[in-house]
Amino acid sequence: MKNFFKLSLIALLMIALVSFAGCATKVEPKAEAPKAETPKEEPKEEVVYKVGTEPTFPPFEMTNDKNEIIGFDIDLIRAIAEDQGFKVEIQQLGFDGLVLAVQSGNISIAASGMSITPERQEQVDFSEPYIDAGLAIAVAGNNEIIKGEADLKGKSVAVQIGTTGAKKAEELKNAGIIKSIKSIPTVDVVMMELMNGGVDAVINDLPVTEAYIAKQPGKIKIVGDVLESDSYGFAVRKGNTELLEKINTGLKNVVENGKYTEIQKKYFGE
Ligand code: GLN
Secondary structure: OHHHHHHHHHHHHHHHHHHHHHHHHHHHHHHHHHHHHHHHHOOOOOOEEEEEEOOOEOOOEEEOOOOOEEOHHHHHHHHHHHHHOOEEEEEEOOHHHHHHHHHHOOOOEEOOOOEOOHHHHOOEEEOOOOEEEEEEEEEEOOOOOOOOHHHHOOOEEEEEOOOHHHHHHHHHHHOOOOOEEEEEOOHHHHHHHHHOOOOOEEEEEHHHHHHHHHHOOOOEEEEEEEEEEEEEOOEEEOOOHHHHHHHHHHHHHHHHOOHHHHHHHHHHOO
């Protein structure tokens, strides 16, 4: 009798379990169905990051005859994006507004020949450096007086607002060397000012000044030594480690797979 009760109890328990399981299998597919079908109906959403740049900075960023923004930085960030599976949307901004645009989230990345400096590192996070540059003094092609930094005594200098060149000029002015500074929003106008005799010299990034010289042979020349060496990095909002890691991994990959060299050759020659 005892055994009969025991067996009945087990049987009952088993029936209960089976019917419970039965219920569960009936309910589950209904609950899961919408989740499972979603990816089939909607294509996976693509992440698009806004990239800000100031395009009077050849060969890093410039406009072509169709008014499209092209250049070394643009190709490089596109290659990184492709490697990491995101899209970029290039947006033109004033150079001196880029850091603020990154901080406020108006853009996600600044790709604009931006030198990695301790001051900027307090405001934004930088990728690993992607190219080396530095500052140089340029004068008009026929200027035989200014041959280096010391000859800037009492002279006027044009710079692009918010740049390392502007900061250097400020230092030389405070040291009583440069007499006056003309701060201009874009580098094309900075160079125009020099060619028109509006200023005695320009302090700007060496590779960019070289690009302007190549376009206007004989009208501008570089004098003296490189004033300061630095490296460019892509800037993102402070603490955006997710994006920063994508950029750094992508950069490493495009260096390793030869894409970086390809872009470098395209904009700087062999
Ligand atoms: N490399 C310089 C800087 O970071 C100039 C950059 C630029 O004018 N685009 O200030």
